[in-house]
Amino acid sequence: MSVLLQQLVNGVMQGALIALIALGYTMVYGIIQLINFAHGEVFMVASYGGLATYTWLLPEDLKKVPYVALPLMFVGGIIVAVIVAVIMERFAYRPLRNAPRLAPLITALGVSVFLQEFVRNVYPNATSNLPYPKVFPEGALQLGDVNISWTGLLLVLLSVGLAVVLQTYINQSRMGRAMRATAQDPDTAKLMGVDPDRVIVLTFIFGAVLAGVAGILYGGYLSNINIDMGFQTGIFAFTAAVLGGVGSIRGAVIGAFIIGLIKTLAGQYMPGGTQYDYVWIFVVLILVLVFRPQGLFGEPERVRA
């Protein structure tokens, strides 16, 4: 029983991490119908950005003060993520706005490979796992036999909190209305005085900020980072976005928690154990895409030419 509870807790924490990235996928897809394959790499880059901030920018005495070091790492990681996302949107995706559908998807693959290899070549020692600094609250909350690490708790709170903020922003603010309008019909939105380019850039920035937060938390939660984390976690996040229904904020978060739970529970109870947890997620992805492509909360699929 305690094993199950522990795995449930772990699943929720993994889900929280995936949710932060899934939000970026779902928003971008909602607005320009692009599977931004490189979003996972933005998350990875942010993680390295946070590490770089800690390693080279923070003075020695501040490194020991978690209250200062951690927020500064968040800032560093988020800034890197936002810069990468804006450059990517401007120079890779925007010129292809009217291109055939496959073109931006292939570009996204190119961006993904490029970012991964760029970090591998440029960041010192990036070929091996890099340890993440211990600026996160250590220890865990003990509830009976179940361990709830403070970092994990922070992760869940931040993830759900940010998702709520985002949802509120999109539903209530003027800019949020512009985003929804662009998602529904870019041309009419333009006629109504919405600047689609601005909306799209802003969408990418929001996604990058969330990915940035996720990148730092990933380092804290797993205590080391590597180049491949972006691709793997990105795929999980994409699956979550699809499961929840692409374009739906609430769907992405719930989908992410489901994926997190599937991963940990399958690793524990399914044949093959953790070596195959990855496979089960892909099986879920295929089943969802085949039998309910609109996801749990999405609108029915529009027929596209």
Added chain:
Amino acid sequence: MSVNGTSSGKRSALAPLGKPFAVAGGVLAIVAALLPWVTFSLNDGNWPDKSTLQFFDAPFEVTGFRWHMLLLGVLVLVATFAPIPSRGRVIRALGWGTALVSFVNGAYITVKGGGLAAITALDGAVAFGSIVGLVAGVLMILAAYGIGFEPVGQWKVKLSTPLAYLVLLASFAAVLYAVAALLTTGGVGAANPYAGAIFLSFLGFAAGVLGALSGVGFIKWLSALSEQHRVFSVIVLAACALLLPFTDAGNEYWMTVAANIGIYAATAIGLNIVVGLAGLLDLGYVAFMGIGALVAANFSGAATAHFGITLPFPVAAIISAIVAGIFGAIVGSPTLRVRGDYLAIVTLAFGEIFTRSAQNNIGGITNGSNAIPGIPQLSLFGAEFNKSLTIGAVKLPAGVLYYVLIVLLVAATMAVFANLKFSRIGRAWIAIREDEDAARAMGIRTGKMKILAFLIGATLAGLAGAVFAHKNGTVSYESFKFLESVTLLAAVILGGMGSIPGAVLGAALLFVLPEKLRDFADWRLMIFGLALILIMRFRPVGLIPDAHRRAEMIEIADENAEEAHEEAKRA
């Protein structure tokens, strides 16, 4: 792609300068070819072909890239005054060629020689060759914008059949020569320290000349001609391919590289059926090649093979192809319900499931990360395929039999592709690619056709995989990961979707470049990612676009406008 507004603005400013710039560019290129390029001898000996100051020992000996520069300059001068169609395009291509040759050599000398002094002036020695060359290239490109771009020339020349055969024969012989030159230029390995730079420089030259030929309309005319005499072209092409071992490239090293390219080219052609013809993006395609390789390995009698039976290669290859084909149909079956980029994700998921399962040695048949080593080499009448071969007085390099086998494989794949493309099935695929709903309305059974595309594509990949297993002697899941799928896809896109020569060219480029550019091994994938982005941005139709595909891509802007209009109406 419509010509964007800025070029017309540039044109008006540059128009009167077109011809003068072209002449100046041509003359400067010739001058650059005769100037020294390096102020001193590099560490590894003279920069190729006496382009350092020692050049003045033999002022008329122009070889290597300087010979290319000279040719480019002369060609530009000819193009400026000769009555040719689409002068602007020709001069632009030659200009890029000149600029690339100068830039590659200049940059390499700068990096290797330790700073700009190496290509300017040092201790009283002057060597401005690369800078003059670069200026020449830029002038030519500007001149091209001044002259303006007419549509690519249309050649109306009709040839009688024997004459057409002669032209095709000459052209393919030239292709063979170019390929052999491309492979061997600069050499390879530690004995040739400048291999990477010389190769890139040659590539720049070749690209410039090819671009010029294509601009003047020759390539288009030639491809129409070869389309017209398809059977003859295929035979000649195959013969040319089989003659490669007799050229400079006929040594073990290049036979191995060429065989590897062939395997990937065959796989790329298979992928081209799925992506290029049927328009279904497959991101896990290399898994089928992996399945084929694993099946072949397990039936090969290797020590770690799961099944204790050893089948002769042809039987094992056929089984591999069939098994891969079955998996292809399974992976393709979601196409009945899933479309577009969602389908791409489904195929990606299948690909990842394959990699993971193979990595974990599923069912004991993949041997996980230990791979399946010791797959026996193929042999025919006692001649092992990896040994050198002596027929009478002719001694052929080692690995030549694999090369021949793989040429046959590529030829067979091409034949399958070409026959399908021009058949009822191929037309159905193209119709599905263009508009699935319309295709269905026209009575095409779209579901069946889409699964068929996956099945045939996977079968071809399985076959290629079986050859791959025997040739490399070992099969590991490492060779069939996501990145390989992306590379194959990139080969198809780079070459031109739906076009056969395109797939071969794309595979050749993507798998030769890493061999030649070992200096940049770490940066290879990064450049590759950047290349994908740039191709999609600047030449989404690929290097050798398929005629249909090309038309479609050019019209796409209008189509999109229409589509948006439709959607607006619907909402």
